[in-house]
Amino acid sequence: MQLPESQVAVLEAASADEATSVDALAAATDLPPETVTGAAFELEEEGLLAVSERVDETITLTDEGAGYADTQLPEVQLYQTALEAGADEQAAQMGQVIGQSGLEGPQVDIALSNYARKGYGAIDSGEITADPDADPGADAEANALEALPAAEDAPIDSVDVGSETLEQLERRGLAERRESTVREVTLTERGVTELMAGLETAETVGQVTPELITSGDWQDVEFAEYNVEADAERFEGGNVHILRQTAERVKDVLVGMGFQEMEGPHVDADFWINDCLFMPQDHPARTHWDRFALESPTHIDDLPDQLVEDVERAHREGVGADGEGYRSPWDEDFARALALRGHTTSLSARYLAGHEIGEIEPPARYFSVEKVYRNDTLDPTHLLEFFQIEGWVMAEDLSVRDLMGTFEEFYAQFGITDIEFKPHYNPYTEPSFELFGTHPTTGELVEIGNSGIFREEMLEPLGVECDVMAWGLALERLLMLMYGFEDIRDIHGTLCDLELLRNTEVTY
Known part of the structure; x- marks a missing residue:
């Protein structure tokens, strides 16, 4: 029986007594796994091999998750700092507690978004409270980080962590679940018979080259079949965000x-963001708690003088015969203050x-x-x-x-x-x-x-x-x-x- 070289190699490396994985066959034949997979499917069509499949699911910590496993989750760190600040007895200033916690950058957002969710306390109007009965030692996500492997994938069934906790760790990007298809092959009776009768290697060509076309040899060679079901490496390309x-x-x-x-x-300038919108300067939304002011530069110089005068008049006196305005303080220096819109x-x-x-x-x-x-x-x-x-x-x-x-x-x-x-x-x-x-x-x-x-x-x-x-x-x-x-x-x-x-x- 004549077969392509890769199929002969796979058939000779396979066993009739036990299933052999594609990876094991690739190691034994020095062929790429995708080549072995393609050959296995082709041999299955000829009745020489039986191919079985299963999906293995594994999980491992991401680098961020491994880092928190060695230290603490940001929300736990925030809770412990809040306790030290006495927030279990009286509300503390959130900015002060965050500064004392040592949390920086994205960790602050992570801590704030999970703090109340886990029942560590509440955050309201720039103040933070801590529940004295909360127990970080019972934090399911923190305990799961210690139970999961950081350097290698572990079978999902071998991990003693609840499914809801695993899903939450995945959503937070602290753990990564992987699925892999494992294919195993076994020699059929016909495969054993053909091996015993002897196999010949058929010369096949895997791709069309310029030389084959110009020489005309493409008309006489035998081309290898292209298997569209063979595994291929997956690439995650860039995409426009939704x-x-x-x-x-x-x-x-x-x-x-x-x-x-x-x-x-x-x-x-606050002038364009709020003053031109007839927003009073003592409105609660214009306090430092609700806006992001700039440290440098702090103010704008270029504002239309007449427009500034007209806007101030509208705030102080109103517009039209029945207008009263707000009759509240109006400060041009505040109007020139810079902030994120x-x-x-x-x-x-x-x-x-x-x-x-x-x-x-x-x-x-x-x-x-x-x-x-x-x-x-x-x-x-x-x-x-x-x-x-x-x-x-x-x-x-x-x-x-x-x-x-x-x-x-x-x-x-x-x-x-x-x-x-x-x-x-x-x-x-x-x-x-x-x-x-x-x-x-x-x-x-x-x-x-x-x-x-x-x-x-x-x-x-x-x-x-x-x-x-x-x-x-x-x-x-x-x-x-x-x-x-x-x-x-x-x-x-x-x-x-x-x-x-x-x-x-x-x-x-």
């Missing part, structure tokens, strides 16, 4: 609705004031899909930085119905048709309302945006004499409604699920 994919789709939809895109700085409405203020591209004549439509930064408490629907879909329309005689209709048309492009509205208060819009959508998995209403008609106290200082309706929508919340994500940290941040990001694509 948030960026969704952002690009949002841009396409808004451009299709007649909007133009705005651009502007991530770091801006808490919303992209700062871009709207810049454009409406004619500061970016000159005076804009109605009708006009503008939007942006950019990052904003807020000092929020981390939870399944809040992050310290996220994408905001900003937009506004300038035209005569706009109404709330126009605004609602715009949202219905926009969200319908993403298959969302159950938008609900609730009246709301904003310092810079009147009337105002929030938008809600139904989560496809939990059935709960999720807040997805805020909107309204800009107030005269905001528009008049900017020199705008007609109506402007505006909104700020959350890109991550849109993604939750589209794909059923329950925790935005699964797709954005240090705890994101890489497999989910690799396999999920935005559909049109």
